[in-house]
Amino acid sequence: MNSRYLAPDPVTGDTATISDVARLAGVSISTVSRVVNGTAPVSGAVMARVEAAMQTLHYVPRAAARNLATRRAHTLGLMLAVSSGDFFGPLLAGVEGVAVEHGYDLLISTAGRNGPQTELPRSLGRHNTDGVLVSAGSLHETALRALHATETPLVLLHASAPDGLNIPCVTIENKAAARAAVEHLIEAHGRRRVVLLRGPDLLADSYWRELGYRQAHTRHGLDVDPALCVPGDFNHEVAERSVARLLAEGVPFDGIFTGDDDAAVGALRALHAAGVRVPEDVAVVGFDDQRLAAALTPPLTTVRAPTEEVGAEAARQLIALIERRPVQPVTLLPTTLVHRRSCGCLGV
Amino acid sequence: MNSRYLAPDPVTGDTATISDVARLAGVSISTVSRVVNGTAPVSGAVMARVEAAMQTLHYVPRAAARNLATRRAHTLGLMLAVSSGDFFGPLLAGVEGVAVEHGYDLLISTAGRNGPQTELPRSLGRHNTDGVLVSAGSLHETALRALHATETPLVLLHASAPDGLNIPCVTIENKAAARAAVEHLIEAHGRRRVVLLRGPDLLADSYWRELGYRQAHTRHGLDVDPALCVPGDFNHEVAERSVARLLAEGVPFDGIFTGDDDAAVGALRALHAAGVRVPEDVAVVGFDDQRLAAALTPPLTTVRAPTEEVGAEAARQLIALIERRPVQPVTLLPTTLVHRRSCGCLGV
DNA sequence: TATTCTTCTGAAAGCGCTTTCGCAAACGCT
DNA sequence: AGCGTTTGCGAAAGCGCTTTCAGAAGAATA
Numbered sequence: 001m002n003s004r005y006l007a008p009d010p011v012t013g014d015t016a017t018i019s020d021v022a023r024l025a026g027v028s029i030s031t032v033s034r035v036v037n038g039t040a041p042v043s044g045a046v047m048a049r050v051e052a053a054m055q056t057l058h059y060v061p062r063a064a065a066r067n068l069a070t071r072r073a074h075t076l077g078l079m080l081a082v083s084s085g086d087f088f089g090p091l092l093a094g095v096e097g098v099a100v101e102h103g104y105d106l107l108i109s110t111a112g113r114n115g116p117q118t119e120l121p122r123s124l125g126r127h128n129t130d131g132v133l134v135s136a137g138s139l140h141e142t143a144l145r146a147l148h149a150t151e152t153p154l155v156l157l158h159a160s161a162p163d164g165l166n167i168p169c170v171t172i173e174n175k176a177a178a179r180a181a182v183e184h185l186i187e188a189h190g191r192r193r194v195v196l197l198r199g200p201d202l203l204a205d206s207y208w209r210e211l212g213y214r215q216a217h218t219r220h221g222l223d224v225d226p227a228l229c230v231p232g233d234f235n236h237e238v239a240e241r242s243v244a245r246l247l248a249e250g251v252p253f254d255g256i257f258t259g260d261d262d263a264a265v266g267a268l269r270a271l272h273a274a275g276v277r278v279p280e281d282v283a284v285v286g287f288d289d290q291r292l293a294a295a296l297t298p299p300l301t302t303v304r305a306p307t308e309e310v311g312a313e314a315a316r317q318l319i320a321l322i323e324r325r326p327v328q329p330v331t332l333l334p335t336t337l338v339h340r341r342s343c344g345c346l347g348v
Numbered sequence: 349m350n351s352r353y354l355a356p357d358p359v360t361g362d363t364a365t366i367s368d369v370a371r372l373a374g375v376s377i378s379t380v381s382r383v384v385n386g387t388a389p390v391s392g393a394v395m396a397r398v399e400a401a402m403q404t405l406h407y408v409p410r411a412a413a414r415n416l417a418t419r420r421a422h423t424l425g426l427m428l429a430v431s432s433g434d435f436f437g438p439l440l441a442g443v444e445g446v447a448v449e450h451g452y453d454l455l456i457s458t459a460g461r462n463g464p465q466t467e468l469p470r471s472l473g474r475h476n477t478d479g480v481l482v483s484a485g486s487l488h489e490t491a492l493r494a495l496h497a498t499e500t501p502l503v504l505l506h507a508s509a510p511d512g513l514n515i516p517c518v519t520i521e522n523k524a525a526a527r528a529a530v531e532h533l534i535e536a537h538g539r540r541r542v543v544l545l546r547g548p549d550l551l552a553d554s555y556w557r558e559l560g561y562r563q564a565h566t567r568h569g570l571d572v573d574p575a576l577c578v579p580g581d582f583n584h585e586v587a588e589r590s591v592a593r594l595l596a597e598g599v600p601f602d603g604i605f606t607g608d609d610d611a612a613v614g615a616l617r618a619l620h621a622a623g624v625r626v627p628e629d630v631a632v633v634g635f636d637d638q639r640l641a642a643a644l645t646p647p648l649t650t651v652r653a654p655t656e657e658v659g660a661e662a663a664r665q666l667i668a669l670i671e672r673r674p675v676q677p678v679t680l681l682p683t684t685l686v687h688r689r690s691c692g693c694l695g696v
Numbered sequence: 697t698a699t700t701c702t703t704c705t706g707a708a709a710g711c712g713c714t715t716t717c718g719c720a721a722a723c724g725c726t
Numbered sequence: 727a728g729c730g731t732t733t734g735c736g737a738a739a740g741c742g743c744t745t746t747c748a749g750a751a752g753a754a755t756a
Contacts, residue, residue, distance in 0.1 A: 015475065015498075017742055028706045033744060040745095043704065063476040064415035065742035068711045073412065075455075082441045085639065086434035093430040096458050105471040106456045107423075110444050123453040127363065128411040150363075236643075265643045291433065292640030295584075295613045365712055376736045381714060388715095391734060413712035416741045 016057035025053035036061060063105075075105045076318060077124035077132030079117070079139055080157075082110045085262070086291055087307055091157075094311025095133060102319050104130070116140040120147050131322045133157060133314050136203055153321040155314050159204045160330070168321065170314045170331035174205055177303045177335040178212025179219075181285045182257050184301075184337060186220050189283050189344040191255035193225065195246065197232025197239050197267065199259045206234070206259065209287065213257055227251055232263040239266030247274045254282055261286040261293050264300050268342070272297075279344035289338055298341035306333050364405035373401035384409060411453075423453045424666060425472035425480030427465070427487055428505075430458045433610070434639055435655055439505075442659025443481060450667050452478070464488040468495050479670045481505060481662050484551055501669040503662050507552045508678070516669065518662040518679035522553055525651045525683040526560025527567075529633045530605050532649075532685060534568050537631050537692040539603035541573065543594065545580025545587050545611045554582070554607065557635065561605055575599055580611035587614030595622045602630055609634040609641050612648050616690070620645075627692035637686050646689035654681050 018036075022029040027046055034040045035050045042050075053059070067073050076099050080088075099106050107129055109121040118140040124132050131153030134144065141162050148154055148165050156169035185191040196213045199206025210229075217224045228251070230242040239258060246253065247270065258264040264286035271278055278284055278298055286293060286302035293300040313331055320327045339345040366384075370377040375394060382388045383398045390398070401407070415421050424447050428439075447454050455477055457469040466488040472480050479501030482492065489510050496502055496513050504517035533539040544561045547554025558577075565572045576599070578590040587606060594601065595618065606612040612634035616626060624630055626646055634641060634650035641648040661679055668675045687693040 019742080029743080030706060030708095030745080031704090034705090037744085041704065046705080060470070060473050060475060062416070062742055063471075064412050064421065065711090066744075067412035068410070068416050068713080069742080069744040071711065078456075082437045085437070088440075089430045089433070089436045092436075092456065093458055096456065100457075100469065100471075105476075108426075108440065108444065108454045108456050109448075110441055121448065122408070123411070123448075125408050127408060128453075292643050295640050295644055297645035367712080377713080378715080378736060378738095379734085382735090385714085388735090389733065394734080410712055413741090414714075416743080417712080417714040419741065 016059045021053045021059050025049045075129045077129035080135040081137040090308040091311040094308035095315045098312045098315035111138040131318045155318040168327045172305045173332045174208035175212040178209040179216045182216035185255040193253040194255035195253045196229045197259045197263045199234045232259045234260040236266035239263035240270045243267045243270035256284045258286045261288045261290040283344045284342040301340045301343035303335050364407045369401045369407050373397045423477045425455050425477035428483040429485040438656040439659040442656035443663045446660045446663035459486040479666045503666040516675045520653045521680045522556035523560040526557040527564045530564035533603040541601040542603035543601045544577045545607045547582045547607045580607045582608040584614035587611035588618045591615045591618035604632045606634045609636045609638040631692045632690040649688045649691035651683050652686050
């Protein structure tokens with residue numbers, strides 16, 4: 001007992017199994033299993049012997065055997081779209097933290113740049129995971145329906161369930177946040193003609209943010225000018241083109257809600273190129289508070305989304321579903337507006 | 349046969365096993381296994397019957413059973429430090445692509461913000477994965493040594509093996525890239541006093557980049573002024589402070605190699621605050637080409653690291669190691685210098 | 697002391713696959 | 727026709743666990 005390391009038996013090259021532990025401790029494998037899992041009372045003396053034996057042999061239960069016997073994978077699947085910028089790390093951290101805490105592993109699968117996966121990766125299928133977290137844009141609706149039909153526990157991230165499917169989802173308060181952002185422009189900075197850079201059509205986020213934008217107008221008795229609602233696509237190039245066109249066409253506006261921070265990059269670039277001052281001539285607010293937001297010129301006022309918490313909460317819901325505890329059909333996490341220079345706050 | 353979905357047997361609620369398939373096809377389970385895996389010749393007629401049966405029953409092999417029988421997990425472990433910015437998505441995409449291509453799943457574990465994990469997550473231990481990809485800063489050296497002692501196949505990302513351990517690693521051409529970046533400042537822009545914002549002490553990346561910085565000087569017969577080598581820590585706040593101090597102390601310099609893009613954010617901010625013009629007075633180059641690099645003012649000249657390829661190559665090496673094929677002890681992936689405004693290229 | 701509960705422990709039957717081994721049948725060769 | 731070879735398939739033995747079931751002690755009751 002001088003090695004501090006988990007080492008394979010130097011002779012056989014093989015690691016210990018439950019039988020080895022049982023033999024060394026002079027008990028049956030059932031007993032070993034019981035002390036490992038705490039599934040039934042074991043007397044103090046025996047427990048001590050078994051634990052000593054496990055130590056000596058550097059015993060590590062083999063997941064595959066356990067999974068086979070329990071018919072559970074003790075694993076959460078995470079299906080995500082890789083495009084998601086730096087949005088990604090926090091999400092993963094949130095999911096992983098909760099998963100580990102509850103004794104689940106995390107199996108990852110990504111949808112390539114070819115858009116949503118139309119077929120479920122085999123690794124996430126039934127029996128290989130106990131449930132899967134599906135992030136927006138990672139899985140085609142057909143595949144999602146197929147998955148749901150297998151009764152695999154499912155939770156959606158930043159998306160709502162397609163018609164007829166009863167799948168819990170967790171996302172952020174998109175509508176309220178968008179409304180607050182736009183209202184800030186209206187109320188605090190007196191803007192009256194705020195451009196909306198619309199997100200991709202298929203994303204739920206786009207939909208709700210647009211709704212928030214409209215609500216902000218309604219609440220202040222303002223009409224939404226269709227000419228101000230242009231494509232942004234959560235993409236800086238599309239956004240830049242749209243803003244440049246508005247400028248070229250001489251459409252008057254004094255604010256932009258860019259839908260997300262990426263689009264904000266493009267918007268700022270177009271404004272800058274045209275010599276339009278931000279925030280004096282046009283106030284800009286983004287969405288997401290990605291790392292680059294604070295580095296932009298001027299620093300971007302934007303909505304901070306609690307991405308890590310989204311991941312954590314989604315994992316919690318999924319685990320609840322797996323363990324047949326009640327779940328929240330829809331979870332909306334609150335956001336905060338981060339005031340920086342681009343809206344006109346914090347001096348000029 | 350009218351459901352398009354993989355569905356559990358509506359009666360038992362349970363999915364088909366290999367025996368069900370065998371029974372329906374009128375063959376033995378061995379034969380089913382053979383057609384599933386292609387491990388032995390099976391006659392055309394039988395193969396067709398088996399395949400039909402699998403279709404009918406929506407048969408999906410259970411990973412746990414297969415893993416137990418083969419004593420392999422068909423899974424790659426990926427241990428990473430979450431802090432890594434948007435560096436993260438591409439890396440994952442690279443790893444995952446290769447893993448899937450070779451029939452492996454991807455199990456993820458992250459080191460929280462508490463620094464490197466001192467203990468190996470159980471899920472990545474021996475028998476739960478066939479091998480693990482360890483990214484820089486995710487696993488404490490002690491844990492790494494312990495892992496290595498178990499003979500688990502290991503590949504390091506952006507780090508080199510601790511003394512005495514023979515672990516392949518894949519990273520980028522840090523030294524050459526840093527040298528090229530600094531030489532660009534020296535040669536193309538005539539800079540003679542280039543600041544080095546040093547990275548965190550423990551990261552291999554820091555070490556090699558600093559070496560490249562020195563080499564660039566040596567090659568041009570320039571001395572490195574120790575006063576110009578200040579902490580950057582790959583962190584914008586630290587970098588900002590360091591640059592601000594140099595400015596305050598009146599240390600003359602005409603260029604900065606920031607070590608990474610995050611530090612560049614801080615450097616630019618400090619320079620801007622002091623009214624120093626970039627690139628006229630001070631030329632700046634970063635490292636990484638993160639998304640924010642192009643969005644900075646001025647857009648940042650920086651080294652583009654092929655992050656996705658790093659992930660892919662690391663996965664390839666790990667799989668080679670697992671399958672006992674020869675591996676490359678060290679893989680250095682080439683980088684490119686992306687010229688933008690901050691160094692003086694592309695107009696002003 | 698005899699009897700009924702508790703507590704603890706072991707034997708053994710799976711979980712769903714892979715894989716060796718052996719046997720037939722079909723093929724080629726002399 | 728006789729003899730090895732292939733080729734295609736099934737029986738059965740695991741892989742390393744969990745979990746029921748029943749039995750053996752020991753504690754509590756009568």
